[in-house]
Amino acid sequence: MSTTEHSQTRQSGDESSTKHLAQISIGRLKYARDDDRLAGWRDNVDRINALAEAHRGFVWRLTGAEGQETGRRYFDDERIVTNYSVWETLETFRSFAYGSEHRDFLRRRHEWFEPVDGHFAMWWSPAGVVPSMVTGRNKLQRLREFGPSQDAFRPQDRQFLRSDR
Template sequence: MNAPHIFQLAQVNITRLRAPLDSPMLAEFVANLDPVNALAEASAGFIWRLRDEGGNATSIPYSDDPAIIVNLSVWESVEALREFTYRSHHTQFLKRRREWFERMDIAVALWWVEAGHRPTPAEAREHLEHLERHGPSETAFSFAKPFAMPLESGALG
């Protein structure tokens, strides 16, 4: 009998910067990238995150718009990601996001990947665009309307 596939939760969130990363307006945000990333990595359920040589993903292009930065990670479950996002020190920075970032209608997408898969920014963009065009589904969803982990790999969108 084959062992069941194990899935993990991929998440992408993007933001459009209100100023260049080296500007005084974003100094506090930039100064806290490493501590917040370390907090994520130490959180229960964290598996992987996209990073550049500097240890974050701010230099990795997401789209043709250089003001958009991407955060892309993989977690064990929706609950683990929710715990980090809304119930850790990360929340203090989430509350201040309008100081540093422009408002975007849809900036976060979640989707299930097979264990060990590391999504690319292009793949993440496809899922975020799918959510924007079609609303929540197995292909891409949000915290507000999560979809259950699939039971087999053919169920992935």
């Protein structure tokens, strides 16, 4: 990890696991970051990130200098924001993403974000490895160019969802 990147890590509770689930997603904001139409998203980012960090199975997430990743630019487009995290298992990731208050923000994403093709990638990463932004960007690109594989896949790509493959 470069010295300009920050992360929030919690010790994994499942030390027997040899692989963890990494995920990266990007979104393109519909408006400038300070636009009032983004207030519902902007005013809740820190709280939802704190929920993730406290959730069972959370291992790591990319953060900016102030605790959230949304202020950092990892893509040429200043309206692209990044969510990048590692989870002990697919089940713990799903529990947070779809079984917590985060789900309500997923449902409202169309209010704040434009559709982006190839915005989400997952992969199995060795436990204890903190993925770099280069890795995450490469996974998104690989999935866009070549489709799903064990190297990069989406939640609907069931054949790659087991970590023992």
